[in-house]
Amino acid sequence: MIKVRLVAGLMLVFLSWGCAQKVTTQIGGEEMESFTPRTTQYDYLQAKAKLVLEEDSGKITRGTLQLRAKKDSLIWFSLSPGLGVEAIRGLLSEKKIQILNRMGAEDINLSYVEFEQRFGIKLTLDLFQNILWGDSPYPASYEDRLVRVGKKFELTQVREQVRYFSKIDTRHGKVSELSSTSIAGKGSLLASFPDYQKYEEQVFPAEVLVKVAFEAPEVAQNFRIYITWTTLDPQAGPLTFPFRF
Numbered sequence: 001m002i003k004v005r006l007v008a009g010l011m012l013v014f015l016s017w018g019c020a021q022k023v024t025t026q027i028g029g030e031e032m033e034s035f036t037p038r039t040t041q042y043d044y045l046q047a048k049a050k051l052v053l054e055e056d057s058g059k060i061t062r063g064t065l066q067l068r069a070k071k072d073s074l075i076w077f078s079l080s081p082g083l084g085v086e087a088i089r090g091l092l093s094e095k096k097i098q099i100l101n102r103m104g105a106e107d108i109n110l111s112y113v114e115f116e117q118r119f120g121i122k123l124t125l126d127l128f129q130n131i132l133w134g135d136s137p138y139p140a141s142y143e144d145r146l147v148r149v150g151k152k153f154e155l156t157q158v159r160e161q162v163r164y165f166s167k168i169d170t171r172h173g174k175v176s177e178l179s180s181t182s183i184a185g186k187g188s189l190l191a192s193f194p195d196y197q198k199y200e201e202q203v204f205p206a207e208v209l210v211k212v213a214f215e216a217p218e219v220a221q222n223f224r225i226y227i228t229w230t231t232l233d234p235q236a237g238p239l240t241f242p243f244r245f
Helices: 004-012 112-119 125-133
Strands: 044-055 060-070 074-080 088-092 096-101 108-111 145-149 152-159 162-169 175-182 188-199 202-215 220-233
Touching: 060 125, 074 125, 096 112, 108 112, 125 175, 125 188, 125 202, 188 220
Parallel strands: none
Antiparallel strands: 044 060, 044 220, 060 074, 074 088, 088 096, 096 108, 145 152, 152 162, 162 175, 175 188, 188 202, 202 220
16 A cells, blocks of 8 residues: 555655755745736756655654756656655656655556545646645636735635635735645645745745645545755756656
């Protein structure tokens, strides 16, 4: 059976090595008056982060997460819990979730539909990108609910039996909180972005907290992932994405 840490590894999805720029936190000065959220722009990107995984049992795992990404196409990631030894390597494409577990647990090689049927969470490559870079799930349309509350816009969207709720901060035009909940009530995901950093003219999350609730084959599971980005290079590339079962 796929263990919680393996599924968690999938959700970690993120970061890389190389000549990346060091992170400095930043919040914009001018507020946006109309709803014009920022969307992260890049062709290839690589980054690195410190990661803490906390399970309901109380177990805490610390490690280094590395990522390479090609926008709207691929996310490659590697997780090393300690001593530089890679534990998990994964590749997320538009169609599949593939994870190689080097610690002896079962590997994952599933379509997004198959993953949803097994674990009760609807995932997509777009949603992973939203969590990584603090973008709202979909452009706003007439069928959505959009209100402004103080310094944030609150956007509620329903797409393909999933309810998305986003809070977009007017100070930098990026998401401060994002939730994805199955209307069937089987699984949910919540991401919060307490701080942002600036790289040239773009804004990227400096920290991310992800809370996941899903249905494992035998019992419901919950875990939390804390990510602190340490290096970032949204101008890297072209990059390779080494992965093979």
